[in-house]
Amino acid sequence: MGTRAPVVEGVTPDIVIIGGGFTGLAAALACAEAGLSVQLFEAGKVGCGASGASGGQAIPGLRWGAADLLAEYGEDRARALVETALAARGHFWRLIERHGIDCEASRTGTLTVATNRGAMAHLAAEAKARRRLVAPWDCNVLTRAETGAEVASPVYHGGLLDPSGGHVNPAKLARGLATAAHRAGARIHQDTAVTRIDGTSVVTASGTTTFARHILVATDGAAGALLPELRARLMNVGNFAIETEPVDPALIPNRRAVADTNFVLDYYRLTADNRLRFAGGERYWPGVPADIAGFVRPHMLRVFPQLEDAAIARSWSGQVAITRTRHAAIGRAGNVFHAAGYSGQGVMLAPFVGHLIARAITGDSIMFDRLASLPAGRFPGGPALRTPLQVAGMLWFALRDRL
Ligand SMILES: Cc1cc2nc3c(=O)[nH]c(=O)nc-3n(C[C@H](O)[C@H](O)[C@H](O)COP(=O)(O)OP(=O)(O)OC[C@H]3O[C@@H](n4cnc5c(N)ncnc54)[C@H](O)[C@@H]3O)c2cc1C
16 A cells, blocks of 8 residues: 655645545545545554544434434425435445445444434434435334344334445455555555644644645544644544454344444444444543443443353444534635544545545535535633533433433
């Protein structure tokens, strides 16, 4: 992949991309395919951020469901937003296929499971709103018994099945996108942190300055370090995951990607080699639990008590970048673009946003502008108070899951 291609000074690329996750890599690929010269700087290795750590659940739609979009924005705007989200869905599966990316892509559907009766009513309303807004967004409301046939757990009241989603191995997807971008002509510099943006130039930790016609900040929750105006718009939430040794695949017989309706949600799926990849529990203050497996395992056992003896093969943590409204923070100031804070739903959307940035640069910004028009909001408080206020707010919502 030319992973540590030397930085060539004196060359002005059409675009410098900062960050090698799904957003940055897909933008690099789409820009290179559009004939633009591309340099991408990644502080670590491609996929080492949220993209590689993610659950790999490819969930169609925006973070807001169709029902909420309809209630807040009315029929026309909600329809346009949902159509954009479904364009992201088509783009995602085509991208993997077109570039032959070996990432264990499994189009086996996503299943949202209701943890209480009220949540079930919300899922039914969501299905109704989807049908009203777009014909081809198939989804089925499942009864308690039907949900039990999908997930071998007694805890759910029902579910909403979207057969058009699925899951991927996210680390493999990131590496595959990087390879495709490199083949298309993008220069990818790993282990190269950017410390500063100066107007139209980007400065790396080693002091190299690269001038660029366009800049994309695709560093997710770290974007505020380069673009101070994003500091109050993004917050990182610690999220924790485990993977078991192989289990009986009858646990999720149709291999859906499953997520529950709680604010602090459990989400899980089977890997290609039948391990259960399960995430549960969040932390809003800095730091990682000393024993991540011990932190997540009780969440898994609440759902699947039959896994009492299942061995945990590995555990890890990641930072989910969220915004106050949960709409992604997407925008541009002149020729400097940014996209971050997909609020836990970026696997399908982030590659599409990367693609839309290439389109915006080459003259078609309709869908980019549509997503950029959604307000990310600002977290309250100045630099000193912001974190305690955020923590208090999040804990309140987390508590409501248990009431
Ligand atoms: C644990 C976890 C589980 C998740 N599960 C799901 C899921 O199942 N489904 C879903 O839809 N979404 C999920 N998400 C969210 C999703 O992973 C993200 O929205 C998406 O991957 C964001 O991609 P990105 O490219 O914008 O950011 P990232 O993948 O975080 O990429 C940003 C990159 O920028 C680099 N970087 C940062 N600062 C600099 C700098 N100064 N210079 C150079 N490089 C820099 C970082 O090293 C990083 O590689 C999850 C997130 C986490 C953390």
